[in-house]
Amino acid sequence: MRSCNSEPVAARWMNRFNAPVVSVLITGMIVFVSGCRRSVENEVVLCATVDQEIAAPMMGAFYRAQEGVITPKARFGIDASDIDAFVDEVTGMTDGFHADLIWSDDIFLMTELARRGVLKSHAWKTEATFPDGMKATDGTWRAMAATARVLIVNTDLLTEKAQYPRSVDDLTDVTWKGKCGIANPTRGAMAIHAGIIASQKGNAADDWFKQVSDNAVVVKRDAEVATAVAKGTLAWGLTSSSDAVAEQDASSPIAVVFPDQSPDKPGTVRIPNAVGIVASAQHPVAAARLADYLVSPTVEERLAMSDASQIPISPIATYTPRVLTGEIVRWSMVDFDAAAKAFDAIQPSLEKNFTLPRSEIAEQ
Numbered sequence: 522m523r524s525c526n527s528e529p530v531a532a533r534w535m536n537r538f539n540a541p542v543v544s545v546l547i548t549g550m551i552v553f554v555s556g557c558r559r560s561v562e563n564e565v566v567l568c569a570t571v572d573q574e575i576a577a578p579m580m581g582a583f584y585r586a587q588e589g590v591i592t593p594k595a596r597f598g599i600d601a602s603d604i605d606a607f608v609d610e611v612t613g614m615t616d617g618f619h620a621d622l623i624w625s626d627d628i629f630l631m632t633e634l635a636r637r638g639v640l641k642s643h644a645w646k647t648e649a650t651f652p653d654g655m656k657a658t659d660g661t662w663r664a665m666a667a668t669a670r671v672l673i674v675n676t677d678l679l680t681e682k683a684q685y686p687r688s689v690d691d692l693t694d695v696t697w698k699g700k701c702g703i704a705n706p707t708r709g710a711m712a713i714h715a716g717i718i719a720s721q722k723g724n725a726a727d728d729w730f731k732q733v734s735d736n737a738v739v740v741k742r743d744a745e746v747a748t749a750v751a752k753g754t755l756a757w758g759l760t761s762s763s764d765a766v767a768e769q770d771a772s773s774p775i776a777v778v779f780p781d782q783s784p785d786k787p788g789t790v791r792i793p794n795a796v797g798i799v800a801s802a803q804h805p806v807a808a809a810r811l812a813d814y815l816v817s818p819t820v821e822e823r824l825a826m827s828d829a830s831q832i833p834i835s836p837i838a839t840y841t842p843r844v845l846t847g848e849i850v851r852w853s854m855v856d857f858d859a860a861a862k863a864f865d866a867i868q869p870s871l872e873k874n875f876t877l878p879r880s881e882i883a884e885q
Contacts (some may be wrong), residue, residue, distance in 0.1 A: 564592045565807035568611045570627060571794065575596035576795040577825065583814050596620075601630050608639055621808035624797045624815060628664065629713055629861045631795040635661035637640055640797040641805075646813060650836045652697040654855050655793060663818040664793035666824040666831040669844070670714050671789070673747050678756045682765035686757055688781050689718070693732040702738040702746045702758030707732065707871045710743055710761050712760045713792050715871060716864025719856050721787055726863070727870050734874040750833035752774055761792075761830040766844040770828070779850045793834055794824075 569576045580593040596618065601607040606615075623640070625631055634640050635657055638873075642660035655664035671793035674685050686694075690702055715817055719726040736754060740746055751773035765777045779789040798816045802808045812821065821833035825842035827833035831859035832842055841847075 535575060539682075562804045564594060564808040565594060565632075565804045565811045566621045567595040567598055567811065568617065568618075568623045568696075568799075569595055569597045570599050570601050570623075570625040570630065571597065575827065575829070576624060576820060580660060580826065581819055582820070582823070583811055586814065587810070591810065593811060594624050601625070601627060604630070608634070608637065612639070614827045616750075619801070619803055620799050621802040621804045622796060622812050624794065624796050626710075626792075626794050627713070628793060628795050628857050629716065629864065631662040631797055632657075632861045634859050635659065635799065639800060641800040641802070643798050643809060643812060648836055652834060652836075652852070652854070653858065656836050657797075657858075660869070661714055662797035663816050664795050666821045667791035667793035667834060668710070668829070669779060669789055669791050669832055671760060671762045671765050671844075672757055672780050673750045673760050673765045673776060673777045674757040674766065675750050675753050675755070675774060676776050677820055678753055682776075685776070685778050686780070687778065687783070688786055689759060690729075690781075691784075692737050692759060693729065695736060697756065699738060700756040701736070702740060702749055702755040703733060704743045704746055704760070705739060705741055705875050707868065710792055712818065712864060713860070714759075714790055715867070718855070718859040719791055719863035719867045720856065720860045721853075726867055730867070730871060739875055747775075762832065762844045765830070766830045766842075769801065769844075770859050776845075778849070781853070782851055788851040790853045790855065791832060793833075802856045843860070 526723070562664060567576070567580065571708070576597055580595055581592055598611065609615050610618065610671070611620040611623060612830055623631070623634065631640070640661040645656055645663045646658060647656060647663070657663070670689070672686050672689075679685055685772065686701070691697060691840070692703060698739055704711040715730070717730070722729050738749070740749065743760040744764045746755070746760040747768050749755045751768045752757050762777070765775065766773050769777070781789055796812050797807065798808045798812050816834065819840040820833045821831070821835055821838045822840040824831040825833055825840045830842040830844040832845065833840070
């Protein structure tokens with residue numbers, strides 16, 4: 522008979538968060554979780570595609586909030602580039618690890634998992650003013666703590682605010698040819714943004730991206746866009762707010778512009794984290810408790826205080842991340858299911874227009 526016991530291994534570094542009992546599964550520190558259901562749900566297993574330093578403190582906080590009744594275990598930084606392998610891993614088809622819920626910073630991954638039936642519906646607790654589109658219509662996932670898609674400007678090169686770009690569409694303006702930058706839109710957060718842009722522009726998307734590829738400097742990652750602007754290699758670029766705020770924290774000569782705020786534009790895009798409960802969860806009650814905790818304003822505020830300065834989705838979260846400088850930002854309303862489908866449709870064209878050297882592609 523298979524035993525229901527598991528052998529937790531605590532990561533020493535978690536002592537910094539006063540949560541020594543939280544079991545952490547990382548490379549070289551693996552907890553093998555059995556496939557049988559416990560009669561008493563005193564543990565919950567999380568699969569997180571986000572980094573350990575982001576998610577682990579939240580696990581410790583959850584343990585303390587539950588007064589030790591439920592012990593969270595987790596694998597962090599899971600690679601989801603191969604969706605079939607990812608599904609096998611989280612559902613116990615590979616090494617016996619079986620996740621109860623998933624926390625991902627890839628919203629397209631969550632929409633695909635929902636489509637495949639990997640996630641179950643949950644009655645998420647949301648306020649009446651919770652933003653449209655930030656929760657699956659069937660309850661399979663809920664968004665939390667986002668990064669914004671912003672324009673980062675070198676203030677040594679563009680000394681007056683009147684010179685600043687104001688829209689993502691400025692990437693196609695020949696005035697900025699060779700002076701603005703964008704990350705490869707076939708991967709990472711820029712790929713999600715590309716899907717959103719494609720869903721907004723419809724049949725004009727192919728031509729728009731072709732103009733961008735001809736006009737802008739294309740690098741591998743958002744962080745490289747931010748670095749190039751900070752160094753003055755580029756006058757400005759499109760990047761993630763977390764990468765922009767890192768340059769602010771480093772006292773680089775940059776300014777952050779939240780684009781597309783004029784009435785004729787769609788607003789600034791937010792790319793959220795999302796949480797969903799696995800349909801075959803072995804600890805469904807504990808999973809629901811952890812899921813509700815992770816999407817709570819308390820956790821969003823903790824993430825807003827983090828180095829990444831993430832932006833709360835909940836309208837009742839009171840802490841303002843430092844990336845927001847007091848200005849009121851009009852956010853774009855996004856249908857992430859439609860955006861994911863739009864990305865699938867335009868991906869072949871993006872691969873053609875935004876080709877990187879093979880050595881660089883291999884590094885991503």
